[in-house]
Amino acid sequence: MFVKLKSAFVFGINAYGVEVEVDSSKGLPAFVIVGLADNAIKESKERVRSALLNSSIPFKATRLTVNLSPADVKKEGSQFDLPIAIAIAIVNGVEISKNLEEFLFAAELSLDGKLRPVSGILPISIHAKKHNLNLVVAKENAYEASLAKASIYAFDNLSQVLGFLNGYVDAKLYEANIVFEKVDYEVDFSEIKGQHRAIRAALIAVSGFHNIMLIGPPGTGKSMLAQRIPTIMPPMSEEEIIETTKIYSVAGLSKGSVITKRPFRAPHHTASDISLIGGGADAKPGEISLAHNGVLFLDELPEFKRNVIEVLRQPLENGYINVSRAKFTVNYPANFMLIGAANPCPCGYYGSKVKKCTCSFDQIRRYRSKISGPFLDRIDLYVEMPEIDYDIIQAESTYTSYDLMQKVIEAREFQKNRFFEEKIKTNSQLTPRLIKKYCKLDFQAEQTLKQAMKVLHFSARSYTKVLKVARTIADLAKSDIILDSHIKEAISYRYVEN
Ligand SMILES: Nc1ncnc2c1ncn2[C@@H]1O[C@H](COP(=O)(O)OP(=O)(O)OP(=O)(O)O)[C@@H](O)[C@H]1O
Ligand SMILES: [Mg+2]
Known part of the structure; x- marks a missing residue:
C-alpha cells in the first residue's frame, strides 16, 4: 500500500514543498528513509516507531519505505515525523475521512506521541498559505505560524491528529490575536x-x-x-x-x-x-x-x-x-x-x-x-x-x-x-548620482563646505558622508535645501584622524 502526504522543508528563510511517500510491502521487515535526508530525519524512524506504539496504533512488521520527494534536494529538520507517522498509521489500517491533499503536516514527535514544535514554522506556514493548504502543527508552534494568516490546526498529540483526520475529533481552526501596535521596551x-x-x-x-x-x-x-x-x-x-x-x-x-x-x-x-x-x-x-x-x-x-x-x-x-x-x-x-x-x-x-x-x-x-x-x-x-x-x-x-x-x-x-x-528609502543609501540630485546646498552652506574641505583635508569619501548626514539634518528640520547650519553640524560629526 502506498500513501502520500504533504510537508515542507526550509532552505535559507523560505520553505519548499516536500511529498512524504510511504510504501508498505511484503518482505523482510524493514524501515528505511530515502530522499537525501539529514541525520535528524533519519533519527525520525525511532521517534515515529515509539510514538505510534505509545499512541496504541499498530505498527505491523512489514517492509516500510519512506521517500521524501523531490529526492535530489538535501532536506533537514524533524518536521517530517508527523507526516511519516500518519502515513504509516494509514498503511497499517487506520481510516481517514478527510481529503489529505488539502493538508500540510509539520511537527516533531516525542516518544510518547506528543507533537513538538519545530524551527522554521513561519516559512512553512507562508508556504502553506501560498498553496492554499491547511497547516497541521504542534500547539506551541501555532501562534508563530498564524503570522502568515494560513489556516492552522494545532494539536497536542498524534492520536488527536488521527482522530481529527478520520472525523472522530472535532478541531477548530486556530485563531491568534496578534497585536502589532504597542511595543514596550524595558529601557528608555x-x-x-x-x-x-x-x-x-x-x-x-x-x-x-x-x-x-x-x-x-x-x-x-x-x-x-x-x-x-x-x-x-x-x-x-x-x-x-x-x-x-x-x-x-x-x-x-x-x-x-x-x-x-x-x-x-x-x-x-x-x-x-x-x-x-x-x-x-x-x-x-x-x-x-x-x-x-x-x-x-x-x-x-x-x-x-x-x-x-x-x-x-x-x-x-x-x-x-x-x-x-x-x-x-x-x-x-x-x-x-x-x-x-x-x-x-x-x-x-x-x-x-x-x-x-x-x-x-x-x-x-x-x-x-x-x-x-x-x-x-x-x-x-x-x-x-x-x-x-x-x-x-x-x-x-x-x-x-x-x-x-x-x-x-x-x-x-x-x-x-x-x-x-527612487529605489532607496533613507539618506544612508544615497549614491553619488542621487547626492547630486537631492543634496542641494544654499550659497553659504556651499562656501562652508568648500572651506572645510580645504582646512580639514576632507577626502572624497568624507565629502559624500558630510552631504548625506547634512541631508538628514535638513530633513529633521523639514528643509528641502541644506542650509549652512546643517552642513556645519554634519561636519562636526566627522572623525578627525590624528
Ligand atoms: N549619561 C549617563 N546617564 C545616566 N547614567 C549613566 C550615564 N553614563 C553612564 N551611566 C551609568 O553608568 C553605567 C555604565 O555606563 P555604560 O556601560 O553605558 O558605559 P560605557 O561608556 O559603555 O563604558 P565602557 O567604555 O566601560 O564600556 C550605566 O549602566 C549607567 O548606570
Ligand atoms: Mg560599554
Whole structure:
C-alpha cells in the first residue's frame, strides 16, 4: 500500500514543498528513509516507531519505505515525523475521512506521541498559505505560524491528529490575536543624563539609517545609549515583523513568539566571522541577520579582528549576506544599523577630566589607526561622549524615547516622499548620482563646505558622508535645501584622524 502526504522543508528563510511517500510491502521487515535526508530525519524512524506504539496504533512488521520527494534536494529538520507517522498509521489500517491533499503536516514527535514544535514554522506556514493548504502543527508552534494568516490546526498529540483526520475529533481552526501596535521596551532614552550631543547624533543616525560610532572614556554611557537606539526606531511594519520573525524562526530562536521589537545584537569582540555572518555545518543565520531591521552593536570595535570586520562589507552595502555551505549558498537578509563604540585610547582616558591617560603617543596612534582604516568607509557619524558632572547626573532628563521616535518618523516620512520614485528609502543609501540630485546646498552652506574641505583635508569619501548626514539634518528640520547650519553640524560629526 502506498500513501502520500504533504510537508515542507526550509532552505535559507523560505520553505519548499516536500511529498512524504510511504510504501508498505511484503518482505523482510524493514524501515528505511530515502530522499537525501539529514541525520535528524533519519533519527525520525525511532521517534515515529515509539510514538505510534505509545499512541496504541499498530505498527505491523512489514517492509516500510519512506521517500521524501523531490529526492535530489538535501532536506533537514524533524518536521517530517508527523507526516511519516500518519502515513504509516494509514498503511497499517487506520481510516481517514478527510481529503489529505488539502493538508500540510509539520511537527516533531516525542516518544510518547506528543507533537513538538519545530524551527522554521513561519516559512512553512507562508508556504502553506501560498498553496492554499491547511497547516497541521504542534500547539506551541501555532501562534508563530498564524503570522502568515494560513489556516492552522494545532494539536497536542498524534492520536488527536488521527482522530481529527478520520472525523472522530472535532478541531477548530486556530485563531491568534496578534497585536502589532504597542511595543514596550524595558529601557528608555530618558534614563540618559547629559550627553545631549550624543543623543542628537543618535537621532540623526536613526533618522537617516546612518551607522554611528561612539567614542569616550569608560562609564560615560556608550553601551547605555546603544541599547536604547531600537527604542527610537519607528515601530516595525508588518512586513518587517514577518521578515525578522522568519530569521529567528529558522535559527530556532523565535520560541513560538513573534518578533515585534527591533532586534539589538551585541556580539563580543572575540566573536568569529561565522558567528557574525552565519554559516557553519547547519548554515544558520549569524548575528548580522539576527540584527536585521534593528541594531548591530560592536562594543570595543577596535578589538574586533580585521577579517571579521571585512566580512561586514557585503551586508553593509547590500542588506543581505550569502552564506556558503559545502555545495550551495544560502541567502539571509542582513539590513541593520551598525553602532560601534570605542575608548579614545588603549587605557581609555585620553582627554579625560577625571583620570590621567597612561598611553604613549605611539600607542594612541596605533589604536586610532585600527578604528580609522577599515571602518571609515562604513560609518557616517562619529561622536564623543565625555564624562559627565555630578549636577548633570542629578538633573532631570530631557528626552524620552517616544519624543525622539516621533522626530525620526517625521524625518523618515520626509525622505520617503522625496525618494518616492527612487529605489532607496533613507539618506544612508544615497549614491553619488542621487547626492547630486537631492543634496542641494544654499550659497553659504556651499562656501562652508568648500572651506572645510580645504582646512580639514576632507577626502572624497568624507565629502559624500558630510552631504548625506547634512541631508538628514535638513530633513529633521523639514528643509528641502541644506542650509549652512546643517552642513556645519554634519561636519562636526566627522572623525578627525590624528
Ligand atoms: N549619561 C549617563 N546617564 C545616566 N547614567 C549613566 C550615564 N553614563 C553612564 N551611566 C551609568 O553608568 C553605567 C555604565 O555606563 P555604560 O556601560 O553605558 O558605559 P560605557 O561608556 O559603555 O563604558 P565602557 O567604555 O566601560 O564600556 C550605566 O549602566 C549607567 O548606570
Ligand atoms: Mg560599554
